[in-house]
Amino acid sequence: MLIRKSVVLTIMIVVLVSAQLYAQNFTNRGKEFWVGYGHNWYFASRSISNYNTQEMVLYLSAEQEAHVQVSVPGTNWIKDYVVPANTAISTAPMPKGAAIDAGADARLTDEGLFRKNIHITSDVPVSVFAHVYGNTSSGATMLLPVDVYGYTYYAAGAVQDYDATCYSWVYVVANENNTLVRITPSRITKGGRQRNVAFDITLNKGECYNLMSDQDLSGSKIQSVAGRDGICHPVGVFTGSSRTSICALDLGGGGRSGGDFLMQQGFPTSAWGKNFLTAVTNSTDGFTAPNMNRFRVYLKDLANTTVYRNGAPLTGIQNGRYYEFMSATADKITATGPVMVCQILHSGLGCNATGDGDPELLYLTPLEQAIKQVNFYSTGKETILHNYITIVVPDEGMSSLKIDGQQVFDHTYAHTNQPGYKVVVKELPLTAMQHRVECDTTFTGITYGLGQAESYGYNIGCNVNNLAAFAEIKPEDKDVTFSYVCTKTPFLLSVKTIYEASAITMHFSRVSGITPAQDVTINNPVPVATSVINGRTYYTYDLKEKYLFTTAGDRDLPISITAPSIDNCSNSEIVTVKIPVQQGPSFDFTFNAGCLPEKVLFTPIPMSTGAKPAGWEFGDGTTSTEEKPEKKYTSDGKYDVTLRIVRESDGCRGDTTKQIIIKPLPLAGFELPQTVCMPEGKTSFKNTTVAGGTVTYQWRFGDGTGATDKDPIHHYAAPGNYTIKLTAEAEGCKDSATMTLAKEVFVTTPEPAFSIAAGKFCIDDLVTFTDKTAEDPARPLSRNWDLGNGKTAAEQAPSTYYTRGGTYPVTLNISAGGCTPRAITHNVQVNEPPKTDAGADLLVSPGEQAYIRATVSDAGAELLWSPSLYLSASNVLSPIVTPATDQKYYLKATNKDGCSSYDSVVVKVYSEIKVPNIFTPNGDGIHDAWEIKGLQNYSNATIDIFNRWGQCVHRITGGYRNAWYGTDAQGALLPAGIYYYILQPGVSGAGKITGSVTIVR
Structure with missing residues (x-):
C-alpha cells in the first residue's frame, strides 16, 4: 500500500555574514535563477489515477521590496510579482499543460534536451524555493542564483527503488550561450547513455539536459568544458527522483512503508568543505530518542582524499564516488580533500527508524560555509504532526543563540564527537509561519517535519563560496592585508588558491572602473608563500602591477587558474572573487x-x-x-x-x-541691531559693504535661513547666540563678514497679566487692578493702563470709580527694554442700583397712623427701612408709621447684583401753635418780637399779615425762622394798631389759623 507523504516547505532567507575568506561572499540570495520542472511519477504514465495532479510553485522571499518576474522563455507564460519587504509569497503553479507537448508545459518529461525551463529575475536580491507536491508525494529545494553556479558537480541523491515508471534523475541548466557540458553517468540511462562513458552536450542560456535512470545516478559527474568560444561557462545542477523508497518495510500484499519525490539543487565542488558536524533527526517518540539516519560522503578527489568519521577512516566506496554509513549519534566528518555530506531519512519505520516519518534527503553545511543568522518560513501541507529544527553551535554561541527571538530550547546536549559544540533541538509550531535563528557565532542546522509516514527536511541555509581561491589586498605603502580597497588608492593584489598553478590569468578587462584594465597572465608562477586555512593548503601568488579604482562598489574579478589537478576541460577553472571597493577618505x-x-x-x-x-x-x-x-x-x-x-x-x-x-576684493561688513524684541523677533541688519560694480549678497542668519537683500529684515523664532554671516560678491570675488548676534540683545516683553479685586461692582464703587506680570529686574516694565472710563494710569495697582453701569474694557500695555508693548484686556462689569423714592414727608397728629408711600424701580429689590422705630415693617415698600415724635426714615433698596440706593422721608408729629395777640416792638427789650410758639416745627408754613383795610403788609414763608418786629415787606416800621393774619402750617390736614395781633408802640 502507499503511505501518503507531504512536505512543509521552509523558506529560508539567508542573511549575508562575514566570510572566513573575506574576498568573496555568496549565499542563496540573488537576482537571477533557473529551475526545471523535474520528472515526477504523476506525469510518467496516463494509466495511474493521479496522472498530472502534482503542482509546482515557487516561494519568493525578500528583505526589501522586490519586483520579481517568473517566466518560461519561448512561451507567453509570464507572471509578475511584488514581494513586500521582510515577507515571502507563493507564486501561481508553474505551467504543466494538459498535453505533454503543450507550448507552456515546463515539465521535464523524459531524458534529453529541454528548452522550457523556469526563469526567475528580480530587481533586488531575493531567495527562491521550488516546491512540488501531489496526493502522495512532495519535494522541495532551495534555489541557487546564477552568481554561485560552478563548473564541476556530482549528483548526490538516494537509492532508486519504486515503480518501473520512477527514475533517478539529474539535469544541468546553462545561464550562458555556448555552454559545453561533459556528463559522465554513473549508471546506464533511460536514453541509452552508458555507465562511466562521458558525452558532451552544448546548451544555450536557459536550456537544460535531463538524464534519467531506473538506478541511482548518485556519483554522476557534470562538468563545464571549453566550448566553441574556448570558455568554460558555469552551470547549475539538480538531482532528484520521480519517487523512491529508502529502506522501506515490506507491508505485505506488495505494499511498502513509504516512497516520495526528491528534488535538490546541488553545490559545485568549489563550495564543498573538509569539516562537518552532523546531528541525527529527532524521533517523535521523545526529545531524548535520536533516530537512525543514513549518511553519504561524496569525494571530489578519490585518489588523494581520506575521509574520517570520528577519527576513523571510512572504507567501501560506492558508485565510484561516495561512502555510506548509518548512525544514530552526532558525528564528526573530516577529510583531507573537499567533500559533500548528505543526510537521508528512511521510509517509515525502515532501518530501525522510530516514531513518525518517511524518506527525505538533506545537504549539510560544511563548517567553512557556516552562517550566523537565517530566516525561514514554514507552510503546512497534509499530515505533518511535528516540526523540528536541529542546530550545531559552538559552546560560546549558546549565550547568544536565539530561535524566534527566544533562548527557549526543547533539548540540548553536548556533541557526541566534537568537544566544545552543542546540539540544540526545538519543536516548532505546526502553524504556517516565519522563523528566525541568529547567533554571534556561526552555526549549521537542518529543519524537518515528521508525520504518520510523512516527513520533510533540508539545510536551513549556508554560504556558497568558492573555496578554491580568494584575493588578498594590500595598499602600496602598507605591508598589511585588508578586506577592501579604497578609491584613488593604488593597491597590490595577491591570489591564494588551493591549486599549484601552471598559469594564472587575471581578467581585469572585465572589471569596471579599474586602472589599468588589461588582462594579466602569469605563466609558471612561483608561489611566494603557502598557508593552511581551514585544513586546506593555499598557494600565494603576487601581482607586481599596482591597480587603482576610481569609483566605489563591489567588483567581481574573474581569475582563470590552470593546474594539472583541475579535472575539467583544459585543467583550468575560472574563479570569481569579489573586491570590495570603498569610497576613499575625503x-x-x-x-x-x-x-x-x-x-x-x-x-x-x-x-x-x-x-x-x-x-x-x-x-x-x-x-x-x-x-x-x-x-x-x-x-x-x-x-x-x-x-x-x-x-x-x-x-x-x-x-x-x-x-x-x-579678483579684486570687496570689503563685506554690516551692523547688528542693539535690541531684538520677542516674540516678534524682528531684526534689521544694516549693510556697510564697500564694493564697486554690481554686488550680490548672501546672508546666513545662524538659524538655517538666509536672504539676498542688501539690508534684510529677519524674524527669529527664539533668543540665542546666532552667528551672522554676510558674503558679498562682486564680479565673482567674495568677501565675508561674520558677527555674533548675542542672546543678551533679545528682549522678550513679558506676557501681560493682571487681576481685578474680587466681587461685583456697582457704580461709584472703587475698583482696584493689580499688575501680575512677571518682571525681570534687569529690564523694568513700563505700564500703561486704559481703565475704560477715559482714565489712564501707570502705576502697578491703579484704582478708579465708574459712575455708570455697563461693561468697561480695561487694557494693560506692557513694554520692556524699549520693545513694542504687548497688551491684555479684561472686561469689568459695573451694575447700576435701583431707583429709590421714599415718598413725601408726612405730618401726623400724635398717635395717628399713616402710610409712607415709597417707590422702587426694581420690584425684586431687597428693602430695608431704618430706623425701624414706629414702623409696621422694615422690609416693605409702604409701611404704616405711628410716630410719637418727629422721625426721619431712610429706605435702602438692594438689587440682585448687590447694588443699593437710598432715599429718606420725614414724618412730623403735629404740634400746637400758640399765636400771641399783642407785642410791643419799641426796642425796650420786652416783647419786641411777635414769637409764635410751636411754629418752628413747620418748615413750610406761611403767614400773611393784613391791615384793617385788607392790604397784605407783610408775608413770612419757609417757616418761622425769624421773629416779626412789626415791619412791612420793605423793613419799614408799621404804625401801632390792630393787624390781621392768616397762618398756614404747610402740612397735610393742618388747615388755617386766623386772628388779629395788636402792635403797641
Whole structure:
C-alpha cells in the first residue's frame, strides 16, 4: 500500500555574514535563477489515477521590496510579482499543460534536451524555493542564483527503488550561450547513455539536459568544458527522483512503508568543505530518542582524499564516488580533500527508524560555509504532526543563540564527537509561519517535519563560496592585508588558491572602473608563500602591477587558474572573487577669499575619521605641506587647488579639488541691531559693504535661513547666540563678514497679566487692578493702563470709580527694554442700583397712623427701612408709621447684583401753635418780637399779615425762622394798631389759623 507523504516547505532567507575568506561572499540570495520542472511519477504514465495532479510553485522571499518576474522563455507564460519587504509569497503553479507537448508545459518529461525551463529575475536580491507536491508525494529545494553556479558537480541523491515508471534523475541548466557540458553517468540511462562513458552536450542560456535512470545516478559527474568560444561557462545542477523508497518495510500484499519525490539543487565542488558536524533527526517518540539516519560522503578527489568519521577512516566506496554509513549519534566528518555530506531519512519505520516519518534527503553545511543568522518560513501541507529544527553551535554561541527571538530550547546536549559544540533541538509550531535563528557565532542546522509516514527536511541555509581561491589586498605603502580597497588608492593584489598553478590569468578587462584594465597572465608562477586555512593548503601568488579604482562598489574579478589537478576541460577553472571597493577618505576645505592682493587661507575640513591632509597643490605650480597654508597669488585668474589626504590606518587616499578665482576684493561688513524684541523677533541688519560694480549678497542668519537683500529684515523664532554671516560678491570675488548676534540683545516683553479685586461692582464703587506680570529686574516694565472710563494710569495697582453701569474694557500695555508693548484686556462689569423714592414727608397728629408711600424701580429689590422705630415693617415698600415724635426714615433698596440706593422721608408729629395777640416792638427789650410758639416745627408754613383795610403788609414763608418786629415787606416800621393774619402750617390736614395781633408802640 502507499503511505501518503507531504512536505512543509521552509523558506529560508539567508542573511549575508562575514566570510572566513573575506574576498568573496555568496549565499542563496540573488537576482537571477533557473529551475526545471523535474520528472515526477504523476506525469510518467496516463494509466495511474493521479496522472498530472502534482503542482509546482515557487516561494519568493525578500528583505526589501522586490519586483520579481517568473517566466518560461519561448512561451507567453509570464507572471509578475511584488514581494513586500521582510515577507515571502507563493507564486501561481508553474505551467504543466494538459498535453505533454503543450507550448507552456515546463515539465521535464523524459531524458534529453529541454528548452522550457523556469526563469526567475528580480530587481533586488531575493531567495527562491521550488516546491512540488501531489496526493502522495512532495519535494522541495532551495534555489541557487546564477552568481554561485560552478563548473564541476556530482549528483548526490538516494537509492532508486519504486515503480518501473520512477527514475533517478539529474539535469544541468546553462545561464550562458555556448555552454559545453561533459556528463559522465554513473549508471546506464533511460536514453541509452552508458555507465562511466562521458558525452558532451552544448546548451544555450536557459536550456537544460535531463538524464534519467531506473538506478541511482548518485556519483554522476557534470562538468563545464571549453566550448566553441574556448570558455568554460558555469552551470547549475539538480538531482532528484520521480519517487523512491529508502529502506522501506515490506507491508505485505506488495505494499511498502513509504516512497516520495526528491528534488535538490546541488553545490559545485568549489563550495564543498573538509569539516562537518552532523546531528541525527529527532524521533517523535521523545526529545531524548535520536533516530537512525543514513549518511553519504561524496569525494571530489578519490585518489588523494581520506575521509574520517570520528577519527576513523571510512572504507567501501560506492558508485565510484561516495561512502555510506548509518548512525544514530552526532558525528564528526573530516577529510583531507573537499567533500559533500548528505543526510537521508528512511521510509517509515525502515532501518530501525522510530516514531513518525518517511524518506527525505538533506545537504549539510560544511563548517567553512557556516552562517550566523537565517530566516525561514514554514507552510503546512497534509499530515505533518511535528516540526523540528536541529542546530550545531559552538559552546560560546549558546549565550547568544536565539530561535524566534527566544533562548527557549526543547533539548540540548553536548556533541557526541566534537568537544566544545552543542546540539540544540526545538519543536516548532505546526502553524504556517516565519522563523528566525541568529547567533554571534556561526552555526549549521537542518529543519524537518515528521508525520504518520510523512516527513520533510533540508539545510536551513549556508554560504556558497568558492573555496578554491580568494584575493588578498594590500595598499602600496602598507605591508598589511585588508578586506577592501579604497578609491584613488593604488593597491597590490595577491591570489591564494588551493591549486599549484601552471598559469594564472587575471581578467581585469572585465572589471569596471579599474586602472589599468588589461588582462594579466602569469605563466609558471612561483608561489611566494603557502598557508593552511581551514585544513586546506593555499598557494600565494603576487601581482607586481599596482591597480587603482576610481569609483566605489563591489567588483567581481574573474581569475582563470590552470593546474594539472583541475579535472575539467583544459585543467583550468575560472574563479570569481569579489573586491570590495570603498569610497576613499575625503576632506573638504574652505578658503577665505580669492582676490588680490589678499592672502588666501586654506582650511581643511575632515570628512572621514582617521584621515589627515598630506599636501596642497595650489594650481600655479606651488605646493605646501602645512595643514592650514596661506597662499598669496601674484596675478588674478582661475586656479585649481587640490588637497591630498591619506588615512593612516589602511593607507587609503583621497583628494579634493576646488577652483579659486582671484579678483579684486570687496570689503563685506554690516551692523547688528542693539535690541531684538520677542516674540516678534524682528531684526534689521544694516549693510556697510564697500564694493564697486554690481554686488550680490548672501546672508546666513545662524538659524538655517538666509536672504539676498542688501539690508534684510529677519524674524527669529527664539533668543540665542546666532552667528551672522554676510558674503558679498562682486564680479565673482567674495568677501565675508561674520558677527555674533548675542542672546543678551533679545528682549522678550513679558506676557501681560493682571487681576481685578474680587466681587461685583456697582457704580461709584472703587475698583482696584493689580499688575501680575512677571518682571525681570534687569529690564523694568513700563505700564500703561486704559481703565475704560477715559482714565489712564501707570502705576502697578491703579484704582478708579465708574459712575455708570455697563461693561468697561480695561487694557494693560506692557513694554520692556524699549520693545513694542504687548497688551491684555479684561472686561469689568459695573451694575447700576435701583431707583429709590421714599415718598413725601408726612405730618401726623400724635398717635395717628399713616402710610409712607415709597417707590422702587426694581420690584425684586431687597428693602430695608431704618430706623425701624414706629414702623409696621422694615422690609416693605409702604409701611404704616405711628410716630410719637418727629422721625426721619431712610429706605435702602438692594438689587440682585448687590447694588443699593437710598432715599429718606420725614414724618412730623403735629404740634400746637400758640399765636400771641399783642407785642410791643419799641426796642425796650420786652416783647419786641411777635414769637409764635410751636411754629418752628413747620418748615413750610406761611403767614400773611393784613391791615384793617385788607392790604397784605407783610408775608413770612419757609417757616418761622425769624421773629416779626412789626415791619412791612420793605423793613419799614408799621404804625401801632390792630393787624390781621392768616397762618398756614404747610402740612397735610393742618388747615388755617386766623386772628388779629395788636402792635403797641
